[in-house]
Amino acid sequence: xxxxxxxxxxxxxxxxxxxxxxxxxxxxxxxxxxxxxxxxxxxxxxxxxxxxxxxxxxxxxxxxxxxxxxxxxxxxxxxxxxxxxxxxxxxxxxxxxxxxxxxxxxxxxxx
Amino acid sequence: xxxxxxxxxxxxxxxxxxxxxxxxxxxxxxxxxxxxxxxxxxxxxxxxxxxxxxxxxxxxxxxxxxxxxxxxxxxxxxxxxxxxxxxxxxxxxxxxxxxxxxxxxxxxxxxx
Numbered sequence: 506x507x508x509x510x511x512x513x514x515x516x517x518x519x520x521x522x523x524x525x526x527x528x529x530x531x532x533x534x535x536x537x538x539x540x541x542x543x544x545x546x547x548x549x550x551x552x553x554x555x556x557x558x559x560x561x562x563x564x565x566x567x568x569x570x571x572x573x574x575x576x577x578x579x580x581x582x583x584x585x586x587x588x589x590x591x592x593x594x595x596x597x598x599x600x601x602x603x604x605x606x607x608x609x610x611x612x613x614x615x616x
Numbered sequence: 617x618x619x620x621x622x623x624x625x626x627x628x629x630x631x632x633x634x635x636x637x638x639x640x641x642x643x644x645x646x647x648x649x650x651x652x653x654x655x656x657x658x659x660x661x662x663x664x665x666x667x668x669x670x671x672x673x674x675x676x677x678x679x680x681x682x683x684x685x686x687x688x689x690x691x692x693x694x695x696x697x698x699x700x701x702x703x704x705x706x707x708x709x710x711x712x713x714x715x716x717x718x719x720x721x722x723x724x725x726x727x728x
Contacts, residue, residue, distance in 0.1 A: 509659075539716040541716070546704075546724070547721070547722070548706055548720060548721055548722045549660070549706075549717075549719055550719070551716035551717065551718070554716060592659075592660070594716065594717075603662065603665065604716075604717075605662075606660040607659060608658060608659035609659065
């Protein structure tokens, strides 16, 4: 099993739709979790951290399920500008906060 | 605020040529710095990280090397490039328990 796995997609959704991505991780000792957004041929940018209790930032909601070892990102009311690749990052654990990145999930929002 | 500068943006180099990519940061001292590579269709691969001047940890054995000659400068080098070195190289800043990374704008390297 890979350390961090994501469905590469693409997820093709209409504007206004709600879409959710999952990211599974193998190291139960992982302590830090993040979602990044990467536009085509650009650097990844931190979208949000994922906290144990779940957290929300506008239309974006991130959740952590430690028992099943996955994190999720929910995007409500999708906009055309949400089209991008979404990378999850999970720390290695064992005292290291260096993250391992997933390969990303591609989202395409169409009119 | 913290900023990270990376150059050049694009580079085309012949096989066997040397490489030097530079990353500098502003607005912070004693940062943790990272070099990542993203090959086409693949995830981000950690190459090196540094927690201070002269301190380099290598993640993947390869023909690349890194140096940190100053607190806010991180350099990625190669003496002889291989075709497999092609990719998108990203310098990362920060991390830690709460913060994610800030990445530089990246260098897209094509080895021909």
